[in-house]
Amino acid sequence: MSDIVDHSRRQFLSFAGKAGLTTLVAQAVGINLGVVDIVRAQTGKRGVEPFRFAIISDAHLYSMPDHKFDTQLADAVAQVNAMTPLPDFVLFGGDVAQNGTEDQLVKGKKILSELKMPLKIIPGEHDWYLDMGDAWRGLYGDETWSFNHKGVHFIGLNSILVRDFWTETGMTPLERMTVMEMLESPIPGPWGVHEKQLEWLANDVKDLAPDTPIVVFTHSPLWDYYPRWNFQTSDAPEIREILSKFENVMSYHGHVHQTLFNRIGNMSSVAALSTSWPWPYPPVELAFPETRMNRADPSIATDGMGTQVIDLSGSFEALVQYNPFEDSLTPFMRDGFKV
Amino acid sequence: MTNQKLKIERVLVVSAVAAVLAAGSSWARAPFTDEELAEQKAALVESVALGYDLWHGSRADMTTNGLACGNCHPDTAAANPQTFPKYMTMYGKVIPFREMVNWCIENPQVGTRLDVNGDDMTAMEAYAFYLHRGKEITPGLASEQTTPIVVEYGTGFARTPTGIGVDTKP
Numbered sequence: 445m446s447d448i449v450d451h452s453r454r455q456f457l458s459f460a461g462k463a464g465l466t467t468l469v470a471q472a473v474g475i476n477l478g479v480v481d482i483v484r485a486q487t488g489k490r491g492v493e494p495f496r497f498a499i500i501s502d503a504h505l506y507s508m509p510d511h512k513f514d515t516q517l518a519d520a521v522a523q524v525n526a527m528t529p530l531p532d533f534v535l536f537g538g539d540v541a542q543n544g545t546e547d548q549l550v551k552g553k554k555i556l557s558e559l560k561m562p563l564k565i566i567p568g569e570h571d572w573y574l575d576m577g578d579a580w581r582g583l584y585g586d587e588t589w590s591f592n593h594k595g596v597h598f599i600g601l602n603s604i605l606v607r608d609f610w611t612e613t614g615m616t617p618l619e620r621m622t623v624m625e626m627l628e629s630p631i632p633g634p635w636g637v638h639e640k641q642l643e644w645l646a647n648d649v650k651d652l653a654p655d656t657p658i659v660v661f662t663h664s665p666l667w668d669y670y671p672r673w674n675f676q677t678s679d680a681p682e683i684r685e686i687l688s689k690f691e692n693v694m695s696y697h698g699h700v701h702q703t704l705f706n707r708i709g710n711m712s713s714v715a716a717l718s719t720s721w722p723w724p725y726p727p728v729e730l731a732f733p734e735t736r737m738n739r740a741d742p743s744i745a746t747d748g749m750g751t752q753v754i755d756l757s758g759s760f761e762a763l764v765q766y767n768p769f770e771d772s773l774t775p776f777m778r779d780g781f782k783v
Numbered sequence: 784m785t786n787q788k789l790k791i792e793r794v795l796v797v798s799a800v801a802a803v804l805a806a807g808s809s810w811a812r813a814p815f816t817d818e819e820l821a822e823q824k825a826a827l828v829e830s831v832a833l834g835y836d837l838w839h840g841s842r843a844d845m846t847t848n849g850l851a852c853g854n855c856h857p858d859t860a861a862a863n864p865q866t867f868p869k870y871m872t873m874y875g876k877v878i879p880f881r882e883m884v885n886w887c888i889e890n891p892q893v894g895t896r897l898d899v900n901g902d903d904m905t906a907m908e909a910y911a912f913y914l915h916r917g918k919e920i921t922p923g924l925a926s927e928q929t930t931p932i933v934v935e936y937g938t939g940f941a942r943t944p945t946g947i948g949v950d951t952k953p
């Protein structure tokens with residue numbers, strides 16, 4: 445858990461280097477990997493000043509005092525604060541709260557305020573549906589944002605917007621929240637960023653040159669992983685289309701509570717570990733199955749949880765390192781991987 | 784003798800035995816009527832539906848920290864009931880699925896264990912096994928993370944919001 449950041453001299457497994465094998469496997473099982481992009485050139489002068497950022501995600505804080513998830517989020521904060529070098533900033537991937545109550549969101553803000561570096565945050569479904577984001581916005585600000593950092597354009601979107609299922613059925617806010625709390629809830633259907641944010645996104649990137657390094661950050665994955673558990677974003681194809689002019693787009697997301705990598709077209713996708721509990725891998729075939737972590741051992745209370753740190757190079761290549769609280773990674777993942 | 788022929792002969796023998804049993808089964812009761820079968824299915828569905836609610840936190844004494852089975856096991860994923868009984872390291876011995884359920888209640892959920900012979904435990908088991916119906920019974924198997932169960936829309940059970948878990952299928 446402590447030797448997570450000093451891997452600079454090791455050889456890293458890279459998906460770019462594995463393109464040949466992956467292509468063959470993909471063809472054998474009929475998966476569309478967008479293989480053209482796997483073999484994409486690794487270099488290119490995009491003017492990135494190398495830096496690192498960390499991701500903490502899915503704290504799912506409950507209201508009772510001294511809950512174990514409070515400690516686990518605090519441990520994640522301590523883990524990030526102990527990284528050398530320190531990340532320039534931290535992204536929080538949503539689901540601060542479990543039930544969307546203000547006390548839970550306040551508790552999360554308090555624990556996250558111990559971070560030594562700035563925090564940018566987007567909402568998860570557990571944060572949102574009690575008051576439709578009122579408390580969250582009051583505490584954390586806008587849920588749609590972008591900023592430039594050392595040559596990289598970062599974009600945050602609220603990807604957990606669903607159609608209104610509560611007005612017609614006369615649900616109370618608490619009932620609405622309850623519906624959204626359940627991963628396999630059949631009521632809300634697939635969520636997404638919706639039209640207004642798509643317009644915002646198109647406008648946000650319209651003047652950026654194609655070689656601008658782009659990082660897009662959402663709660664849910666920008667690809668159809670397992671829609672039944674909303675491991676998806678319904679308008680991800682539109683997002684990918686808007687971002688298709690860029691040479692290299694990196695997507696990072698929360699919600700799935702597990703290690704995971706995928707690539708579609710010019711977009712790579714990396715999932716974040718949670719700090720609360722790990723979710724099983726859904727029964728679907730993956731293009732990069734080697735990015736699964738070990739099956740969590742329930743008798744080890746924090747197995748399968750942790751944080752992640754991403755080092756961006758001058759050519760906008762990412763070294764992704766998961767930092768689990770316990771020994772949760774397979775040998776393939778242990779030293780990180782390049783995106 | 785070819786394998787094919789051997790197979791055919793075996794089938795014939797089995798069929799003959801079955802025919803004898805059927806003809807001479809005067810000691811057995813008559814087959815269930817459609818009505819009886821429907822009642823039995825309805826009773827199972829009721830138990831599964833109760834299990835679905837319990838799985839998602841409807842019984843308060845099963846948790847003191849708010850966690851329910853569904854937190855870590857959506858759609859009973861990775862519960863793998865068909866692999867029990869099996870050796871579990873936390874017990875150091877072979878245990879049945881019901882004991883695994885109680886372990887999760889007592890440890891991650893810090894709740895009070897269910898009566899292993901009670902209707903609630905039966906319902907938990909009914910829900911988990913129902914979603915895994917048709918899966919091969921493989922006692923001891925511990926290598927697979929998630930059995931690829933096909934879950935229909937919702938759970939297939941009509942539910943109204945309970946404050947815990949819901950299902951809209953009519």
Ligand SMILES: [Fe+2]
Nearest residue numbers: 502539568699
């Ligand atoms: Fe989450």
Ligand SMILES: [Fe+2]
Nearest residue numbers: 539568569699
């Ligand atoms: Fe989520």
